[in-house]
Amino acid sequence: DGGITQSPKYLFRKEGQNVTLSCEQNLNHDAMYWYRQDPGQGLRLIYYSQIVNDFQKGDIAEGYSVSREKKESFPLTVTSAQKNPTAFYLCASSPPGLAGEGEQFFGPGTRLTVL
Amino acid sequence: GQNIDQPTEMTATEGAIVQINCTYQTSGFNGLFWYQQHAGEAPTFLSYNVLDGLEEKGRFSSFLSRSKGYSYLLLKELQMKDSASYLCAVFYNTDKLIFGTGTRLQVFP
Numbered sequence: 001d002g003g004i005t006q007s008p009k010y011l012f013r014k015e016g017q018n019v020t021l022s023c024e025q026n027l028n029h030d031a032m033y034w035y036r037q038d039p040g041q042g043l044r045l046i047y048y049s050q051i052v053n054d055f056q057k058g059d060i061a062e063g064y065s066v067s068r069e070k071k072e073s074f075p076l077t078v079t080s081a082q083k084n085p086t087a088f089y090l091c092a093s094s095p096p097g098l099a100g101e102g103e104q105f106f107g108p109g110t111r112l113t114v115l
Numbered sequence: 116g117q118n119i120d121q122p123t124e125m126t127a128t129e130g131a132i133v134q135i136n137c138t139y140q141t142s143g144f145n146g147l148f149w150y151q152q153h154a155g156e157a158p159t160f161l162s163y164n165v166l167d168g169l170e171e172k173g174r175f176s177s178f179l180s181r182s183k184g185y186s187y188l189l190l191k192e193l194q195m196k197d198s199a200s201y202l203c204a205v206f207y208n209t210d211k212l213i214f215g216t217g218t219r220l221q222v223f224p
Contacts, residue, residue, distance in 0.1 A: 041216050042202060042216040043204075043212075043214040045211065048210070048211065050210060090158075106157035107157060108156065108157050109157050
């Protein structure tokens with residue numbers, strides 16, 4: 001069964017703690033993405049990676065870090081420097097293809113609440 | 116800069132037709148996606164337009180006019196399960212998607 005998994009579905013942390021959200025895919029996709037979604041807003045790109053051992057900042061990278069040591073995995077760390085980390089976090093991946101074939105497949109998301 | 120606009124909320128009646136509009140201003144345009152997202156869940160792919168015109172897929176159709184920076188999603192024979200948010204997203208520079216804020220559609224019996 002191919003797909004993208006994110007765990008856990010709900011996560012609670014105290015203010016000032018770093019937390020790592022996992023994202024794993026067995027679709028053999030090269031590109032992976034992290035988005036943040038706040039109530040009533042669209043998805044905003046945090047980081048993305050087109051290939052193993054390489055990643056780029058998205059529009060709201062401050063306070064976040066990522067790694068891409070394996071093709072299947074793209075974990076996101078929310079650091080204490082992120083001012084407002086409570087949000088719904090979505091991971092996505094997309095297969096290689098010609099320009100314009102950018103369909104992204106999404107994981108189920110992790111809802112992070114910082115207390 | 117990149118910008119996408121779509122209405123915040125829409126309502127419709129079961130069995131009716133609804134059109135959700137999306138306008139965009141982006142550089143490096145490569146295509147436009149529509150996604151459906153139920154509350155608390157991940158977005159799921161509905162349609163993709165790269166050329167001008169209408170793409171039909173069952174009850175859902177999507178239209179694109181690149182010269183006008185305009186797209187719409189047409190939903191026919193509305194069902195209660197179509198109550199969801201509909202996200203317009205532009206694929207640009209061959210490697211990124213930018214999303215609109217989404218249109219929350221409520222279908223009433």
